[in-house]
Amino acid sequence: MYYFCISTLVLFTCCIMKTITIIGAGIGGLTTALALEQKGFQVVIYEQAKTIKPMGAGIMLASNAMKVYQNLGIDVQLILNANPLYSMNITDKNLNAFSKIDLQYFKHTYNLQSISIHRGKLQEILLQNLKTTEIHLHHTLDSLTKEIDGYTLQFQNGQQIKSSIILAADGIYSNVRNVLFPNSKLRSMKQVCWRGVANFTLPKTYQNELNEAWGNGDRFAFVQLHENQMYWYAVKSFTQHKDEFSTEDLSSYFSSYASIVQEIITTTPSQNIHETVIEDLQPISSWHDEFACLIGDAAHATTPNMGQGACQAIEDALVIANCLKECDTTEEAFRKYQKQRKATAHKVVKQSWHIGKISHWKHPVATFLRNGLLQIFPQKLNRIQLEKLFQLQKTPA
Numbered sequence: 052m053y054y055f056c057i058s059t060l061v062l063f064t065c066c067i068m069k070t071i072t073i074i075g076a077g078i079g080g081l082t083t084a085l086a087l088e089q090k091g092f093q094v095v096i097y098e099q100a101k102t103i104k105p106m107g108a109g110i111m112l113a114s115n116a117m118k119v120y121q122n123l124g125i126d127v128q129l130i131l132n133a134n135p136l137y138s139m140n141i142t143d144k145n146l147n148a149f150s151k152i153d154l155q156y157f158k159h160t161y162n163l164q165s166i167s168i169h170r171g172k173l174q175e176i177l178l179q180n181l182k183t184t185e186i187h188l189h190h191t192l193d194s195l196t197k198e199i200d201g202y203t204l205q206f207q208n209g210q211q212i213k214s215s216i217i218l219a220a221d222g223i224y225s226n227v228r229n230v231l232f233p234n235s236k237l238r239s240m241k242q243v244c245w246r247g248v249a250n251f252t253l254p255k256t257y258q259n260e261l262n263e264a265w266g267n268g269d270r271f272a273f274v275q276l277h278e279n280q281m282y283w284y285a286v287k288s289f290t291q292h293k294d295e296f297s298t299e300d301l302s303s304y305f306s307s308y309a310s311i312v313q314e315i316i317t318t319t320p321s322q323n324i325h326e327t328v329i330e331d332l333q334p335i336s337s338w339h340d341e342f343a344c345l346i347g348d349a350a351h352a353t354t355p356n357m358g359q360g361a362c363q364a365i366e367d368a369l370v371i372a373n374c375l376k377e378c379d380t381t382e383e384a385f386r387k388y389q390k391q392r393k394a395t396a397h398k399v400v401k402q403s404w405h406i407g408k409i410s411h412w413k414h415p416v417a418t419f420l421r422n423g424l425l426q427i428f429p430q431k432l433n434r435i436q437l438e439k440l441f442q443l444q445k446t447p448a
């Protein structure tokens with residue numbers, strides 16, 4: 052018994068004392084570092100960029116992400132630097148809503164305020180709250196070599212380190228995943244997405260809403276981020292290659308939409324518009340080996356149709372930190388994390404893929420039926436589905 056207690060304590064202490072290596076200082080990597088720091092771990096992040104300068108775009112953080120940030124004690128700071136969202140609407144081209152999700156319900160029932168925030172602000176707040184984490188910029192991970200007790204990591208700048216606890220938060224094109232699971236595959240939705248941030252104040256009715264207008268093979272969404280700052284995205288299906296469309300002609304692609312859409316596009320300086328092809332990671336069955344574990348987009352990159360990619364990465368962050376704290380060995384912690392997170396993250400990948408397809412139907416009869424069906428789908432069911440996905444439970448009075 053005495054021997055058992057001592058060896059458990061030794062294993063536990065080893066797990067706590069080891070430095071944890073994170074690859075990637077995106078939303079997933081930074082949130083994980085914060086969660087680990089708060090549990091007493093020493094963390095080192097290696098990031099390829101020379102400065103932490105996120106793309107000029109906004110992001111929506113739903114109740115599940117805000118629940119994590121509440122746990123980490125930064126929810127109030129985020130809310131003060133963001134715009135509170137009261138509802139998420141799907142509309143026709145003229146902004147007549149045919150589906151609404153009442154986000155105030157989540158605020159009133161669970162005290163979780165959904166927000167829209169500039170990505171730069173979110174990363175700035177995460178960085179401000181990191182106290183002991185070391186961040187090494189300009190460190191692009193080039194290769195990993197497996198040893199008996201961990202991996203040797205080789206960076207493009209010539210630096211080499213050894214680590215036995217590696218968390219790969221290196222995004223959808225993850226180098227670590229390509230080494231661990233070389234058969235993993237990315238899937239293109241054949242949709243091109245433009246994102247922009249503009250100095251613009253939306254009319255009062257739209258200020259606390261995300262409105263996503265669906266057309267025929269395209270959609271346009273907009274949301275206020277802060278006073279006189281808004282974020283929008285536009286998506287269009289292509290047949291072979293994204294170059295079938297160009298940013299210069301963006302306003303003509305959306306000329307049949309409500310006039311505010313034109314106003315938003317023309318107010319946005321072209322250097323503030325970023326183009327991306329929408330893709331995801333075909334779900335993979337395992338996210339780890341004994342020394343390295345994938346988190347965020349590296350593990351389960353999803354299409355952005357549910358606005359859940361970063362929210363899922365944020366959920367991963369707290370779960371992996373809890374598992375590393377609670378488990379005696381790293382591998383046990385990775386297994387427990389995967390067990391807790393995989394089903395939900397993959398559900399999001401799957402549902403989001405389907406929503407992306409349905410939202411781009413082109414045939415007028417199909418779109419008419421789709422819009423009609425969404426209109427009669429009870430709001431309450433949308434809400435119940437989200438409560439399940441976010442694993443929110445009402446506390447008995």
Ligand SMILES: Cc1cc2nc3c(=O)[nH]c(=O)nc-3n(C[C@H](O)[C@H](O)[C@H](O)COP(=O)(O)OP(=O)(O)OC[C@H]3O[C@@H](n4cnc5c(N)ncnc54)[C@H](O)[C@@H]3O)c2cc1C
Binds near residue numbers: 078080109110190355
């Ligand atoms: C159009 C669009 C809209 C979206 N909107 C939303 C939304 O509203 N809400 C939401 O929750 N999600 C949204 N998402 C998804 C969200 O952006 C991602 O899921 C989220 O950024 C993933 O975070 P991450 O930290 O896992 O990866 P990333 O943000 O990709 O970060 C990876 C980091 O790793 C670094 N890196 C990569 N390779 C290396 C290497 N070899 N060595 C060192 N460093 C490396 C990168 O530089 C980067 O800093 C959207 C996505 C898209 C495409």
